[in-house]
Amino acid sequence: MGKTVLIVDDSNTMRKIVARSLRQAGIDFDSILEAADGQEALDVLHANQVDVVLSDINMPNMTGLEFLKAKSEDDAIKDIPVIMISTETGADIIDEAKSYGAKGAIKKPFTPDLINETLGPLL
Amino acid sequence: MKYVQDIAAATKEIFSTMIMLEVSAGESFSRTNSKLEDSVSGIVGLAGDIKGMLAIHLPKKTALAVTTAFLGMDVEDVDEDVCDAIGELANMLGGSLKAAIDPGGSKVQLSMPSAIHGQEYTIDCLADAELITVPFTFDNHTFMVELQISQS
Numbered sequence: 196m197g198k199t200v201l202i203v204d205d206s207n208t209m210r211k212i213v214a215r216s217l218r219q220a221g222i223d224f225d226s227i228l229e230a231a232d233g234q235e236a237l238d239v240l241h242a243n244q245v246d247v248v249l250s251d252i253n254m255p256n257m258t259g260l261e262f263l264k265a266k267s268e269d270d271a272i273k274d275i276p277v278i279m280i281s282t283e284t285g286a287d288i289i290d291e292a293k294s295y296g297a298k299g300a301i302k303k304p305f306t307p308d309l310i311n312e313t314l315g316p317l318l
Numbered sequence: 319m320k321y322v323q324d325i326a327a328a329t330k331e332i333f334s335t336m337i338m339l340e341v342s343a344g345e346s347f348s349r350t351n352s353k354l355e356d357s358v359s360g361i362v363g364l365a366g367d368i369k370g371m372l373a374i375h376l377p378k379k380t381a382l383a384v385t386t387a388f389l390g391m392d393v394e395d396v397d398e399d400v401c402d403a404i405g406e407l408a409n410m411l412g413g414s415l416k417a418a419i420d421p422g423g424s425k426v427q428l429s430m431p432s433a434i435h436g437q438e439y440t441i442d443c444l445a446d447a448e449l450i451t452v453p454f455t456f457d458n459h460t461f462m463v464e465l466q467i468s469q470s
Contacts, residue, residue, distance in 0.1 A: 207402050212389075285417075303410045304335040
């Protein structure tokens with residue numbers, strides 16, 4: 196069965212750019228799902244078989260950190276790996292993200308190579 | 319002027335990496351005329367011990383060219399995609415410059431990005447803020463990146 200990625204970002208532009216970068220990185224997903232905030236992401240994870248999540252941090256309604264915390268407390272979805280993609284990758288924020296189970300972080304702007312390097316080991 | 323090099327480096331990196339456009343920085347200045355005409359501006363607010371805002375101002379035709387290159391699809395007028403793309407540019411610039419303004423990461427919080435556009439509008443400066451404007455060019459296009467900061 197092919198792999199599915201969920202891209203979480205309130206910016207439609209960034210969701211398109213991340214999807215394009217995955218293709219440029221040579222990472223071939225059968226399905227790319229999208230969510231505009233953390234709550235939508237939780238809903239998508241419950242409704243679909245997702246292999247990996249790429250999530251922004253600074254989002255309205257439910258931030259990336261709130262999403263990670265809620266996901267970490269939900270047995271049905273807590274083991275799905277998440278990589279953070281954000282303009283803010285300060286040590287405090289990344290430490291907090293990792294405490295909720297994030298597997299890594301990519302700083303915007305990013306290259307397809309950086310996406311491949313960070314995401315590759317999880318697939 | 320402080321932060322000029324940081325603005326130039328961050329802008330060049332973002333345009334080169336994400337939009338595949340090589341931009342050149344010009345001589346920095348302090349913009350005194352707050353009126354912008356037929357433009358699109360992306361803005362991120364800075365709050366905390368250091369207050370201010372980071373903005374990118376592009377003439378409409380430049381905003382359309384940048385969005386077309388950013389998204390890899392033609393855009394012919396300022397719409398939701400253009401505002402979202404220019405807002406996201408401001409967001410990335412804010413994130414990059416935050417590292418220079420606040421190396422420890424605890425003194426500045428960034429707002430969600432926003433974008434405005436119109437035939438004529440003004441963006442006022444904070445009364446006691448330092449204002450740094452850096453012009454950029456690529457092909458036949460020009461735009462400005464502007465940082466206003468005020469230490470509490």
